[in-house]
Amino acid sequence: MSEHDRPVVLCVDDEPQVLEALGDMLRRSYRIHTASQGFEGLRVLDEEPVEVIVSDMRMPVLDGARFLGMARDRAPDVTRIVLTGQADAAAAASAVNDGQVFRYLTKPVARDVLLAAIEAGVRRHRERISEHRVLQDTVRGATEVLTEVLGAADPVAQGRAARLTTLVLDAAPSLGLTDTWTLQTAAALSQLGTFALPADTAARLADSRALEPADRDAVVGAVRAAGRMLRRIPRLDAVVAALDPPSGELGPAASLLRGAVALDLLCIGLAPADAVAVLRAEGAIAEPVLDALAAAVGARQESLLLEHGLAEIPAGSTIAQDVRLPDGTLLIARGVRVTPAMTLRLEHLAARHRGLRAYVHAPSQDEDAAA
DSSP states (O other): OOTTTSOEEEEEOSOHHHHHHHHHHHTTTSEEEEESSHHHHHHHHHHSOOOEEEEOSSOSSSOHHHHHHHHHHHOTTSEEEEEESOOOHHHHHHHHHHHOOSEEEESSOOHHHHHHHHHHHHHHHHHHHHHHHHHHHHHHHHHHHHHHHHHHHOHHHHHHHHHHHHHHHHHGGGGTOOOHHHHHHHHHHTTTTGGGSOHHHHHHHHTTOOOOHHHHHHHHHHHHHHHHHHTTSTTOHHHHHHHSOOTTOOOHHHHHHHHHHHHHHHTTTSOHHHHHHHHHHHOOSOHHHHHHHHHHHHHHHTSOEEEEEGGGOOTTOEEOSOEEOTTOOEEEOTTOBOOHHHHHHHHHHHHHSTTOEEEEEOOOHHHHHHO
């Protein structure tokens, strides 16, 4: 096994001789990172693909239980093992309850016992990662199907969901948000609650008319309703928290999604730059979020614009302007990304409405590959 392929283990202990001994025992089979105190360990956890943590309990500044609890919050899939000379019941209970440890070992520990615990910890970590990937792929597939169905039933809602997805994914890097799966899933499913919108609000949205503050509040309420609907599905806690955060607890993902919703709604009647200015004046959206969203909208406006007949639109393109019939009926909302499945619908629409054309943003190389 090459050095790069070895599992990464983080050892945290305030005694240099213990860290040295752990390194000697583990270095043949693992890539080892060491830290002499908890905050240093958290920095390593942020920078390296750690699979297992081996931590002492009694350390200055940040004790083992608090460190492992913070590590769990930052990287919940990393396996946590305690190795300590402090073997009292209170310490053990704190480690199990606060840090949710996988193993609790006492010093001195036999080499084979430690290696067996770490090997089991690596297996557990990789099993959890595999489970998450299966879950993510399953939810992603289900979301794509729901999006296609939503487009046929409510093209306005489909367009808003698509625009929100693009906005949050484009803005996330500027805010240091790396959990793109949660953002993408939350944005794509954010319009499931639109059935509860008041009729006059739904009518203004369908006609692309400027919204009243009450309309904007109703749309936010519909987003929260989508979150409440999803609470019944296991393991979507992060997605639910982004859609329907507890009162006064707007996390980073929820803040970005809330800002994207507000900006998208204002852009119905205003130019993006003017919409951003209004939101800055209102002060409800954090400045870093607005900066990231403004940059994302600006980059999208600068992308290449093409005109196609409906049957000629390539998969991976994004609808740049609403596609409407001469009587104003909305067929496809701006912001919708054309999937391979959607090209079939476009062919049917082209046959029924000859001569209808659409403006699209050309796919980037990444989008083209994904399609």
